[in-house]
Amino acid sequence: MSIVEIRDLSFSYRKDGEEKVVLDKLNIDIEDESFVAVIGQNGSGKSTFAKHLNAILLPMGGRVVVCGINTKNEKELFALRKNAGMVFQNPDNQIVATTVEEDVAFGLENLGIEYEEMHKRVKEALIAVNMYDLRKRAPHLLSGGQKQRVAIAGILAMEPRCIIFDEPTAMLDPVGRREVMDTIIRLNKEKHITVIMITHHMDEVVCASRVIVLNKGKIEMDASPREVFKNVEKLKELGLDAPQSVLLLHALKDAGFDVEANALTPEECAEEILACLKKREVQK
Amino acid sequence: MIRDITIGQYYSTDSVIHRMDPRTKILWAIFYMVILFVIDSAAMYFAVLVFTFVMVYSSHVPFKFMLRGLKPIMIIVVITALLNLFTTQGETVLFTVGKLNVTLEGLVLSVKMALRIVLLIVGTSLLTLTTSPTVLSGGLEVLLSPLKKMGVPISVFVMMISIALRFIPTLLEETDKIIKAQTSRGADFENGNILKRVKAMVPILIPLFVSSFRRADELATAMECRCYNCDGERTSYRRYRFTKNDLYALIALIVLCAVLIVIKVVQ
Ligand SMILES: Nc1ncnc2c1ncn2[C@@H]1O[C@H](COP(=O)(O)OP(=O)(O)OP(=O)(O)O)[C@@H](O)[C@H]1O
Ligand SMILES: [Mg+2]
Numbered sequence: 065m066s067i068v069e070i071r072d073l074s075f076s077y078r079k080d081g082e083e084k085v086v087l088d089k090l091n092i093d094i095e096d097e098s099f100v101a102v103i104g105q106n107g108s109g110k111s112t113f114a115k116h117l118n119a120i121l122l123p124m125g126g127r128v129v130v131c132g133i134n135t136k137n138e139k140e141l142f143a144l145r146k147n148a149g150m151v152f153q154n155p156d157n158q159i160v161a162t163t164v165e166e167d168v169a170f171g172l173e174n175l176g177i178e179y180e181e182m183h184k185r186v187k188e189a190l191i192a193v194n195m196y197d198l199r200k201r202a203p204h205l206l207s208g209g210q211k212q213r214v215a216i217a218g219i220l221a222m223e224p225r226c227i228i229f230d231e232p233t234a235m236l237d238p239v240g241r242r243e244v245m246d247t248i249i250r251l252n253k254e255k256h257i258t259v260i261m262i263t264h265h266m267d268e269v270v271c272a273s274r275v276i277v278l279n280k281g282k283i284e285m286d287a288s289p290r291e292v293f294k295n296v297e298k299l300k301e302l303g304l305d306a307p308q309s310v311l312l313l314h315a316l317k318d319a320g321f322d323v324e325a326n327a328l329t330p331e332e333c334a335e336e337i338l339a340c341l342k343k344r345e346v347q348k
Numbered sequence: 349m350i351r352d353i354t355i356g357q358y359y360s361t362d363s364v365i366h367r368m369d370p371r372t373k374i375l376w377a378i379f380y381m382v383i384l385f386v387i388d389s390a391a392m393y394f395a396v397l398v399f400t401f402v403m404v405y406s407s408h409v410p411f412k413f414m415l416r417g418l419k420p421i422m423i424i425v426v427i428t429a430l431l432n433l434f435t436t437q438g439e440t441v442l443f444t445v446g447k448l449n450v451t452l453e454g455l456v457l458s459v460k461m462a463l464r465i466v467l468l469i470v471g472t473s474l475l476t477l478t479t480s481p482t483v484l485s486g487g488l489e490v491l492l493s494p495l496k497k498m499g500v501p502i503s504v505f506v507m508m509i510s511i512a513l514r515f516i517p518t519l520l521e522e523t524d525k526i527i528k529a530q531t532s533r534g535a536d537f538e539n540g541n542i543l544k545r546v547k548a549m550v551p552i553l554i555p556l557f558v559s560s561f562r563r564a565d566e567l568a569t570a571m572e573c574r575c576y577n578c579d580g581e582r583t584s585y586r587r588y589r590f591t592k593n594d595l596y597a598l599i600a601l602i603v604l605c606a607v608l609i610v611i612k613v614v615q
Pocket of ligand 2: 111
């Protein structure tokens with residue numbers, strides 16, 4: 065069953081009297097419980113696409129149906145946003161309250177959840193992102209990764225079916241990135257929440273089961289990470305990169321080594337190189 | 349100097365007063381202010397003084413901390429005292445300075461006024477020192493909630509206050525960063541006359557404003573994503589409950605009033 069159904073989605077901005085097309089007749093279906101990465105150059109329309117998924121922006125053409133709710137249906141707006149949460153790039157600008165636990169409760173307060181239920185859910189959400197011990201902290205005393213996990217907990221407490229992440233690790237250091245990525249992967253695997261993640265880090269794309277490549281508001285590629293990264297030339301044309309392990313294997317292949325350039329993770333890459341070296345030993 | 353002002357600051361520790369319900373404390377502070385303006389005799393002042401002393405003691409806020417907070421106010425206290433001292437007309441002239449007579453009545457009045465201001469500051473800062481800003485605004489919301497029926501958007505005001513409180517440290521941090529960035533580009537904030545220094549502030553304020561607007565925009569979107577609706581009925585994560593402590597505070601207040609009435613009657 066698909067949780068997101070997009071038909072002929074078009075969107076444009078009007079600037080200086082000129083019409084600038086940002087999204088051009090997109091058609092996308094996203095499976096329930098899947099992990100989808102969205103990549104593309106700066107200005108390719110990724111954030112605009114994301115904002116259509118929970119009715120921050122409304123389509124100019126076509127329609128967007130998320131969790132069975134058309135985003136144009138104003139009566140179901142809160143039901144839609146409860147089910148499709150969104151986490152943004154800058155953790156500082158999405159934390160509302162003066163303590164961690166109160167911030168996680170913010171969405172629940174808005175939904176009118178009762179006192180006992182609210183405390184239960186806040187606790188569960190904080191435990192799920194490993195922030196329960198710091199629940200009394202003021203947000204400005206947290207690290208970037210911790211703040212971002214608080215933001216995730218705030219969405220998680222609303223018990224969404226799907227969470228959209230717009231470059232959630234872009235402002236974090238490597239440790240914070242790891243923490244946040246681990247949390248996202250766990251939510252997908254253990255809580256069965258559909259994840260749609262926009263990112264510029266190709267190493268993070270590897271975690272997804274499907275990659276959508278946007279270019280100038282159109283879908284350029286839509287396949288598994290392995291398929292997408294086979295085509296390094298095309299990615300380069302689109303101004304995109306590939307994971308380092310893929311690039312390394314491609315370079316080795318070009319230099320005449322007998323390797324298959326379809327490893328994604330550093331582990332797979334190491335195995336591939338090892339296998340190649342062994343073959344050489346045997347030949348000698 | 350700015351750091352010395354303790355009014356509005358929160359002193360985080362645990363005490364009977366910290367644990368009291370914010371509503372009790374707010375009502376209490378209002379009552380206290382009224383009392384300060386009603387009392388007139390020395391005995392009454394003494395009673396309130398003792399009472400305030402006991403409150404400060406049981407709040408576990410160090411006296412030193414309290415006194416430091418009084419420092420910036422001292423100028424006002426001294427000026428008020430001097431004005432009262434020299435301008436009050438009276439019968440028993442103590443001594444004359446130039447053309448001004450210092451009377452006994454003037455002396456008494458100036459001491460009273462000084463004491464009144466000091467007590468006012470101590471009493472009200474005790475409220476903010478023992479109540480975290482969020483709890484305080486939450487308590488205010490509950491107390492003012494009858495006004496909601498008249499169409500006053502209390503929840504929106506409280507939300508604005510709490511967001512402002514949330515972003516003060518963030519913006520201070522950012523200001524610091526901008527100052528460092530501009531200094532490294534050769535901006536000079538320390539030298540020159542006042543006009544020059546004010547002008548030097550412009551390259552700090554403009555980036556700060558621009559980034560604040562961007563923050564506000566992003567925050568609004570994030571709040572919308574979490575179903576915020578300013579007209580909607582919201583529930584609250586905190587629950588305010590009257591406890592034994594509140595009862596004691598109320599009893600203390602009644603005792604204070606009783607003592608004051610007795611003094612008044614006896615006189
Ligand atoms: N409010 C706006 N007004 C006018 N044009 C806009 C507005 N917001 C975005 N655009 C334009 O729409 C295009 C797509 O923007 P979008 O933010 O979706 O890109 P993106 O893929 O998220 O880029 P990035 O990787 O930088 O986040 C850009 O060319 C941008 O200039
Ligand atoms: Mg973007």
